[in-house]
Structure formats: structure tokens, C-alpha cells
Amino acid sequence: MSTLSAPASAEEAATRVAAWLAPRFDEMEALLARLVDIDSNSYDKAGVDRVGEAIANVLEADGIAVTRIPDATYGDIFRAEVPGRFGNAHALLMGHRDTVFPSGTVLSRPYSRRGDLAFGPGVCDMKSGLVANIFALRAIMAAGGLPFPVVALFTGDEEIGSPSGRRQIEVEAKGARAVFNTEPGRISGNVVTGRKGGCSFHIAVSGRAAHSGVNHKDGASAIEALARKIVKLHALTDYDAGITTNVGVVRGGITYNTVAGSAQAECDMRFDTLAQRSALIAEVERIVAHEEIPGTAATLTLRAGFPPLEEKHAAGLFALYREAARGIGFEVGGEHTGGCADSGFTASLGVPTLCGLGPVGGKAHTDEEFCRLDTLVPRTQALAAAICRLP
Structure with a gap:
């Protein structure tokens, strides 16, 4: 993939990533279908690792370095990085590859589409969020990179409390300027500015x-x-x-x-x-x-x-993301939820953290789980543009 020279400003970088992503819907949906059609229950290490390998193949084809961190029990951790020009504190993207669905689910209920709705095990929680992270990295790389590194951590055990992933999440979060977790957007279209612990x-x-x-x-x-x-x-x-x-x-x-x-x-x-x-x-x-x-x-x-994601740790990033979303063409609100996520680990360290940034979806953990495909591109554009605008 060819890349441009370094953007002259944060606004130019945000414009570039949004433009690069605009025509990518078909690619994004194809990758979503590919990831959904890999069984990856939290205890199915082989399946969770196949999802990681599929992600690594896409990123490495664009020249994005991916490091595989082995785990003997759960899915290996895959760490991707788009280097920064000045090596400043990095921005961190997070996403988990595991789902709650037992191995064999894909055989009976593979990826499917009905209009603008996509269905399949883990389609919104959170394989569509993984796609958003992947394409945000690709867009930033294609736009010429940023002054600071952008790191993405793809873990494999969030649905069971991140017994292995937590340590690496906390390692990566320390020193980060901000954390963006692409758990599914709320059915309302809101992002998550607070979570219970x-x-x-x-x-x-x-x-x-x-x-x-x-x-x-x-x-x-x-x-x-x-x-x-x-x-x-x-x-x-x-x-x-x-x-x-x-x-x-x-x-x-x-x-x-x-x-x-x-x-x-x-x-x-x-x-x-x-x-x-x-x-x-x-x-x-x-x-x-x-x-x-x-x-x-x-x-x-x-x-x-x-731990909880306390709203005080999300407020600044939410304002930044909301402005980025307006630039893409949609309004978004913030929402508190009773569900837990890896974003609690980073927020509890005092790192600015925003969650629920993935495409909009609903009915997670059920056979009716769905993702709104019309949000796939714009939510990823807003995510990438918000990263570009980080101070």
C-alpha cells in the first residue's frame, strides 16, 4: 500500500484518513464476514488465534508491524503499531477476539446479511470493532502517519474477565496519551462514557x-x-x-x-x-x-x-470524538452502561479512556446479535479522525 508524505497538521491528517476510508465498505464487510466465520470462544485457543492470524495478515500486507505475544492457556495477544514520527506517547486501540459462543456455532449460524443488518456469532461483540481498529490503523498508515505512535492490542480473553490479557493491557496503557476501545456502539448510536465495574x-x-x-x-x-x-x-x-x-x-x-x-x-x-x-x-x-x-x-x-470506567476519565476524549463525528456527518451522545469491559483497566490507571466506539450493534451474546452495517465506515472514520486530533 502506498502512503502519502506526512500530513502538515492534525486537521489534514483527519481529512486524509476519512477520505481513505470513505470507499472501503466492501473491504470492511468482507473482513467482518471472514472474522465472524471463525469460531473463537474464549476457551478455544486455536480459534481465537486464527482470528489473530487473520488480523495480522491484513495489517502486515500494508507494512504495519505485528508482534505476537504467546499465551499458553488463552489466545495469544497480537500487538500492532504504526510508528510515530517523533516517538511521543502513543495512542492505544483495544479489542478482544474472543466470543461467548461455543465452537461449532459458525457451522449452524455463519455470517449473514439482511439489508443493512449483519448477523453471526460475535458480529458486534466485537468483531466489527476489530475491523474498525484494523482499518483505522491502515488509514493512519496510508495518510503518512502521525507525530505519535498508534498501537492496537488484540486480546483473546475479555469475555471471561481478561485473566491473561489484563497484564498486557495495563503495560500498554501506562504512558499512553489516550485509549480507544471499540466495543460495540450502543443501540442508541451513543458511545460509552461510563461503565460499571x-x-x-x-x-x-x-x-x-x-x-x-x-x-x-x-x-x-x-x-x-x-x-x-x-x-x-x-x-x-x-x-x-x-x-x-x-x-x-x-x-x-x-x-x-x-x-x-x-x-x-x-x-x-x-x-x-x-x-x-x-x-x-x-x-x-x-x-x-x-x-x-x-x-x-x-x-x-x-x-x-x-474496574469501572468512571466518566471523569472519558470526558475529554468524548468531546474530541464528538467533534470528529460531526466532521464526518453524524451526532453522537455519551452513555453509561452496567456492562464491564477492558476499558475499566485503563481508566483505573487514570488514562483518558473512551469505549463503545465500534459500529452500532445489539442483542450481543444471543443468536439474534446484529451489527448495523451502515455505521461501519462512519464510525471508523470518526475513530481515526479523533486519534489524529489528539493533542
């Missing part, structure tokens, strides 16, 4: 089993102890403060006529700020540690979670 807990309660008819009083019901804890955990929900708790899975006992000797639960917790997270975890620990019934005891295991 979240974490999950496994609670295991032990009790003392007994025959419920012959010697009931000798037992100590783990189920009853757990039930009392659940009431207290659910009481932590405070909608006005943005806090929710939900025990969504409960298991326990062996038969109806046995006092339960064990019980387990899985709890989800969401919050708006890092300060809330610390206070809530301390309270959950207190609730679980308390002996509800003599003879019972409980342990708590904190599972992987995401």
Missing part, C-alpha cells in the same frame, strides 16, 4: 449433616446459613448509588430429608467507582465470615473482575 464471588458454606427426621437438632444447615447470607448480600444493592448484588447460582444438600452439610453460591456485584469496590468487598467479606448458625462456616473466593 464488576466482580464475582464463590461462596462455600460447610455445615453438619443429620437425618432431618431422626436427629434434626444435631444438624447445622449449610443451606440455611447461606440463605441468611444471601439476604444480607442482596441488601447491599443501592440503585441510587449504582450498586447491585445478585446471587444467581445456588447449590447445596444431597436429599430433601437430610440437613444440608454443604452449600455453594455464585454472586455478582456491580459498582460505579473504585472507592465503592473497596468498601463493598470489605462488607462482603464480613458477611461471609459471620457465623450465621453454630456449627457452620463459610469461605469466600474472589473471581476475576473489572
